[in-house]
Amino acid sequence: MTEYAPDDGLLVLNDLRKEFGGLTAVDDLSFVVEEGEILGFIGPNGAGKSTTFNCVTGAYAPTSGSVHYHGEDVTGEPAYEMVKRGMARTFQSFKPLDDRTVLRNVALALAPDKLFSLSGLRGETEERARELCERVGLGDRVHQTPDELPHAGLLRLELGRALATDPDLLLVDEPFAGLSSGEVAELSDLLTDLRDEGITLVVVDHNMRGLLSLIDRAIVIQFGAKIAEGTPEEIRNDETVQEAYLGGDDSLGESSSRQAESDGGDEI
Numbered sequence: 189m190t191e192y193a194p195d196d197g198l199l200v201l202n203d204l205r206k207e208f209g210g211l212t213a214v215d216d217l218s219f220v221v222e223e224g225e226i227l228g229f230i231g232p233n234g235a236g237k238s239t240t241f242n243c244v245t246g247a248y249a250p251t252s253g254s255v256h257y258h259g260e261d262v263t264g265e266p267a268y269e270m271v272k273r274g275m276a277r278t279f280q281s282f283k284p285l286d287d288r289t290v291l292r293n294v295a296l297a298l299a300p301d302k303l304f305s306l307s308g309l310r311g312e313t314e315e316r317a318r319e320l321c322e323r324v325g326l327g328d329r330v331h332q333t334p335d336e337l338p339h340a341g342l343l344r345l346e347l348g349r350a351l352a353t354d355p356d357l358l359l360v361d362e363p364f365a366g367l368s369s370g371e372v373a374e375l376s377d378l379l380t381d382l383r384d385e386g387i388t389l390v391v392v393d394h395n396m397r398g399l400l401s402l403i404d405r406a407i408v409i410q411f412g413a414k415i416a417e418g419t420p421e422e423i424r425n426d427e428t429v430q431e432a433y434l435g436g437d438d439s440l441g442e443s444s445s446r447q448a449e450s451d452g453g454d455e456i
């Protein structure tokens with residue numbers, strides 16, 4: 189099996205393994221994230237996507253294997269260390285503070301220690317929080333509270349919170365769930381803008397709705413192991429991927445993927 193060198197990519201995983209008792213959630217998984225790309229990290233429900241990234245971002249210690257970031261061995265480092273090193277993530281089930289404005293929620297991620305001691309946001313902190321709100325398209329909603337935002341707005345807020353740590357790698361967890369196709373397109377534009385500004389992105393999802401037109405490349409996993417890797421076109425046409433999703437239905441093509449999209453379904 190290929191052993192990647194530590195500097196083969198911005199993020200390099202070699203034989204990453206995570207066991208929970210007798211269950212192997214991540215099964216000797218190796219792949220790289222190249223600097224400047226938007227990588228799709230795809231797999232059916234329960235494939236091990238979250239566990240992989242919990243091992244990478246420091247929420248879990250891997251059972252074995254290695255993680256290199258910026259060429260350095262960061263295997264098993266805690267979450268705050270990974271944030272300091274420039275890795276950020278969004279969570280699918282995030283909970284903003286509903287009694288604080290959008291601006292304050294972003295500022296909280298920017299300066300958690302200061303927010304509680306200051307009576308109001310001032311100077312640099314407020315300015316940076318405003319910039320971040322603008323950057324994620326919430327410039328005209330800074331004084332609203334999260335419960336006034338539509339779901340797509342909450343996702344933008346979560347992105348603003350993640351960007352507050354000034355990451356160079358951003359892991360985005362299932363961003364398109366619950367969005368209309370118009371909102372998927374708008375969010376894709378935002379993610380592409382972030383990439384163009386120099387942030388490398390990994391977009392994690394269990395379906396490919398909206399994803400294949402956004403990403404440069406994808407890794408597909410099943411039962412914790414890599415089953416395919418390639419361009420969106422290669423992934424779409426990969427028989428193993430089709431089997432993993434559809435139990436061997438080889439009729440998958442443009443039309444059925446569009447059908448899945450219009451159904452909001454789980455398929456490719």
Ligand SMILES: Nc1ncnc2c1ncn2[C@@H]1O[C@H](COP(=O)(O)OP(=O)(O)OP(=O)(O)O)[C@@H](O)[C@H]1O
Binds near residue numbers: 211213233236240
């Ligand atoms: N903390 C845990 N303890 C025990 N088993 C776990 C734990 N976390 C995940 N698992 C198991 O590991 C396997 C992989 O789960 P994981 O959540 O990583 O999959 P996933 O690809 O992210 O799925 P989804 O798309 O549903 O989020 C599953 O069988 C899950 O039940």
